[in-house]
Amino acid sequence: MTQDFIKPPVEIRYAKELEALKSTDNGRKPENWVLSPKAVRTFILGSSKPIKYNGEEITVKKKFFGNDPLVERCIITLAGSRGLMLVGEPGTAKTMLSELLSAAISGVSTNTVQGTAGTTEDMIKYSWNYALLLAKGPVKEALVPSPLYVGMSKGIITRFEEITRTPAEIQDSLISVMSDKVLNIPELEDDGLLFARPGFNIIGTANIRDKGVNEMSSALKRRFNFETVEPVKDVRLEKQIIISEVEQNAVSDKIGMPVDTDIAELLAVTYHELREGVTESGVKIDKPSAVMSTAEAVSVFYQTMSNAWYYESDTMSFRDLTENLSNAVCKDTKDDLERLRAYFNTVVKFKAEKYGGSWKEFYEARKYLK
Ligand SMILES: Nc1ncnc2c1ncn2[C@@H]1O[C@H](COP(=O)(O)OP(=O)(O)OP(=O)(O)O)[C@@H](O)[C@H]1O
Ligand SMILES: [Mg+2]
The missing domain is CATH 3.40.50.300 (P-loop containing nucleotide triphosphate hydrolases)
Incomplete structure (x- = not known):
């Protein structure tokens, strides 16, 4: 059944x-x-x-x-x-x-x-x-x-x-x-x-x-x-929820692709910082007015992963990820797009320089925010 x-x-x-x-x-x-x-x-x-x-x-x-x-x-x-x-x-x-x-x-x-x-x-x-x-x-x-x-x-x-x-x-x-x-x-x-x-x-x-x-x-x-x-307060927990929900969805839709845990972490951090209006290092940022829920993070991730699976690419694309993210965040008001851009131009830029890897690719995909 x-x-x-x-x-x-x-x-x-x-x-x-x-x-x-x-x-x-x-x-x-x-x-x-x-x-x-x-x-x-x-x-x-x-x-x-x-x-x-x-x-x-x-x-x-x-x-x-x-x-x-x-x-x-x-x-x-x-x-x-x-x-x-x-x-x-x-x-x-x-x-x-x-x-x-x-x-x-x-x-x-x-x-x-x-x-x-x-x-x-x-x-x-x-x-x-x-x-x-x-x-x-x-x-x-x-x-x-x-x-x-x-x-x-x-x-x-x-x-x-x-x-x-x-x-x-x-x-x-x-x-x-x-x-x-x-x-x-x-x-x-x-x-x-x-x-x-x-x-x-x-x-x-x-x-x-x-x-x-x-x-x-x-x-x-x-x-x-x-x-x-309340929304989940702990970023590690949020990452864990994203991974386990995406895994469950993938099993039920027969998507045979492993969950990219680096991207799950990146998305958990992004959602957490934008929801709280403050970065991990304590810098205040402008919060979008849209709801930044864990459920939305799961759906942005899953959408990006499905894209890779059905268009037969081995890895998730940062262009898709950024586009799906901006569609999810900017559905209420265009002002949220500016807030998201500002987040990329300051916080994501800083993390790209500091950590490289996925953060760097995420930063480079900022041109797809629209
Ligand atoms: N604390 C949490 N523990 C486990 N999963 C969570 C948690 N918070 C959010 N989620 C994830 O978010 C999903 C969305 O949950 P759900 O639809 O029950 O939310 P809701 O509060 O009823 O939202 P709405 O107000 O829009 O109806 C869950 O299926 C789960 O994947
Ligand atoms: Mg509900």
């Missing part, structure tokens, strides 16, 4: 790890959880020793980097009665973390509402199959459950992506569900109350760059524990 989809869900991609963890899990477990909080933590943060399972040694990989206590707090929040709200800059792995948590806790990561400006109350609660409704009237059979409904009735997690892109009055339909853990279905006369089973909870994600978080009502905010997911 892993081979048949572009992006299999977490529970399929890491099925072996999850099974191995389950087979050795003897930790304390909230009702209806597939794994104990300790095993969920190991699934997300990795295990120091391989686990023996079915005659194999399974190593549980670390999947979320940079803030272990945040992961631990998220797990404990989900064992309680308040929801979990992950907020932060784009590309900080909020969605990835919410998928990992859902897969490990409930066994599924796909029970999801995607918040958009067009999300309606029906999409959050339930809707009707009109053919059945006309034929049989408002009976349970005619009801089309939403992911929230499914989460409550099965006792699993419902993910609500980009919650603050949904109009505030629609978001507020979650309030009673979150405080009373019951959903009212007035159309069903005898069966009009759906009580949530243990194991149900909500993980919301919200992007602080989108007009949004502030528009969440304070009544709803009070029903969530907020966790801010």
Whole structure:
């Protein structure tokens, strides 16, 4: 199955790890959880020793980097009665973390509402199959459950992506569900109350760059524990994320080219310095207004590597790298192009003189910034 989809869900991609963890899990477990909080933590943060399972040694990989206590707090929040709200800059792995948590806790990561400006109350609660409704009237059979409904009735997690892109009055339909853990279905006369089973909870994600978080009502905010997911602060960690994500993408797209770790480092440093607005040696620089996320760095790298692979060149080209970088950085405003040029003319120039190698080639490709 892993081979048949572009992006299999977490529970399929890491099925072996999850099974191995389950087979050795003897930790304390909230009702209806597939794994104990300790095993969920190991699934997300990795295990120091391989686990023996079915005659194999399974190593549980670390999947979320940079803030272990945040992961631990998220797990404990989900064992309680308040929801979990992950907020932060784009590309900080909020969605990835919410998928990992859902897969490990409930066994599924796909029970999801995607918040958009067009999300309606029906999409959050339930809707009707009109053919059945006309034929049989408002009976349970005619009801089309939403992911929230499914989460409550099965006792699993419902993910609500980009919650603050949904109009505030629609978001507020979650309030009673979150405080009373019951959903009212007035159309069903005898069966009009759906009580949530243990194991149900909500993980919301919200992007602080989108007009949004502030528009969440304070009544709803009070029903969530907020966790801010920060961009990765450590350049070495960022390099490691770039390498491991690119490797995974390459395996799934059958790109048989090794990841150039020098270029991964160069890109990690570039993204880090431009995001923070300060160089490794402490010199202040002008930050682009665009989001300089790790996810963007991964995609710039992967785009450049795919180019080399499909046009059958042995190495990644610095021209492609620079062009992809400038396309990624300059999508919001032309001023960012000037900031990127200034970065090349000062910082990249300095590194080219000091370190040579990839930095020199990167500097020489500055003419392709456009
Ligand atoms: N701390 C991190 N640990 C591991 N991977 C990370 C980390 N930060 C970013 N990434 C990488 O960034 C990718 C993007 O993550 P994701 O789509 O979950 O971000 P997001 O915060 O939901 O972004 P958006 O706000 O745009 O929806 C991840 O798949 C992963 O490759
Ligand atoms: Mg997201």
